[in-house]
Amino acid sequence: MALQLHNSYWVLRHGRSKANDAGIIVSKVENGVPPSYGLSDSGRQQAKVAGIELKWRLASLDNADVKVFSSPLTRTLDTAVIVAEELGIYTTDSRFQVVPELIERNFGDYELQSDSNYQKVWDADSADLAAAPSGGGESVEQVAERVRSLFATLEEGNTGKSILLVSHGDTLSILWAVVKGLPLQDHRQHGLNTGQLKLLHAA
Template identity: 40%
Template structure:
């Protein structure tokens, strides 16, 4: 169990965003620990999913500190690219905040599942959160899923400056179906995330699922789930068809609207 902290929680004024989320920022401090931010969704409840989903971007990682892109499975799973010390502290605070949310909403810990990317920085984050929640990391409540991995930006960007992200995002806005050379397009990631959600929906019912993943991956996940939710007049009843119907350039090109800070926790759907 992670050590408890004396947390000061301050709720800032909320404002409604275009993507129909209402956000509150909770600042939780323990001495010199970085802020953790949580966003709560206040839109009406949906019925096309049988579970509730939260997302958590990994804590500040060594690649974040070094300012480099680490997006290949080969590099991303190396232990030298796990969390930085500040990132461990962020993950602890995110876990404590998630625990507080569960308690306030009377959600039993037995109904919680932590699903995470196999990259070292996300695995490390999930381990820290599981420890805070007193959930056995090697048990049935924690599940590694390859489809939650980082978006591959291709060898042309691998291990280069993270300033190169802006080149990729500019390409995404023009055409989210175009791949960076040797990498994945936004739509490629959306397809595998749709598979991941379908898997979770088939394996769990009535659970609260925490998805621990990466910036672009979680932006794209929020994009497709939010669009599917807002598409109330959809003629499709099955999940796969409903998500596929919103995998269009106007929707996918806007994934940056759902960006997350390191260790930011957010209710999605």
């Protein structure tokens, strides 16, 4: 069942990162927070374009009605900062927040391995939503649980706002399925490209 929401929500996948360029999986805090796997130059440009687009699409609203929430990993945080600055929002502003619920899905033992391993995880997702990559990885159900928790918090604290969520590929595809009430096993059908901005829900 789709979530009943009272704010407008936009989702943005981080701009292209150095990990994307290297073709490796970076999902854990110890690897994703250092700048070594932050945005590439093209990723920064993607973030700039997304910020300009969102500013244009929100032009009829006062900035006080806009909030930005980001994953704590560097590639998402840098993306969120670039977009927020286009909106006139800065990291010291209460309208800019970093929340752990938006962090990348943990891919366990595939960490720092080839991104060709994503497909193995997605194949397992289709067969079993509780299946998690070995080595402390997260299942679809686990990611969906933290996404639902995030929306409960956002809905409790906000009404009639425009909220941007800056996150990662799998987290956002699972989030999309949760909000829309779509089958979780098909979450990858709702994946976003790097730097892609999309309206999730209009209040």
